[in-house]
Amino acid sequence: MSSLINCPECNHEILSRLGTVCPECGYTVGYFNGDKKRKIYGKFFALTVFVPFISFITILFASQNKYSMYVGIAFFFYLAIKSCPLLFKDIFLTKFEKVFFWGIWIIANSLIFSMIFNVLRKGFEG
Ligand SMILES: [Zn+2]
Known part of the structure; x- marks a missing residue:
């Protein structure tokens, strides 16, 4: 190794x-x-922490208005795809790392997804 x-x-x-x-x-x-893999891994580590946070804030602000919400949802999907561990599978050296990042990704994105679902279900005021 x-x-x-x-x-x-x-x-x-x-x-x-x-x-x-x-x-x-x-x-x-x-x-x-x-090595190079570790450098990408470091970036990916930061990505998994910041991406759900950015998505959360985006949806929070976007939920004020129907059109900004659509943009917010598109942005959420874009970030979710960009930070998907599937794209980074080569950098995981241990099974633990793989399980760990998939776990974070699934939990964070399903939380934000349920948040989007709630906003859409309630509709928009005004
Ligand atoms: Zn030296």
Whole structure:
């Protein structure tokens, strides 16, 4: 699993394994900055936290008005698809990571979906 990468500080070839210390400059490989996969993984990790939050806020504001609600729903679907773990399946190294991200994605998006459903069911005032 440990491949070689170039040290981001001095370009010396080092192992991508977590905790590897570069013998040239002392750079330590962290969880998110090892190989390329780990970098994408770090971005994806942030994505799973922020996307449901952004969707939630969008729907909250969009629910004031029918037309902005349609835009909000479209935005929600766009973000849900963009953050779907299916697109990132290559970066999961362990089964736990896979289950963890699918769990977050399903729970967060079904919560927002039920929120959208409630807004649509109640209709719009005014
Ligand atoms: Zn180095």
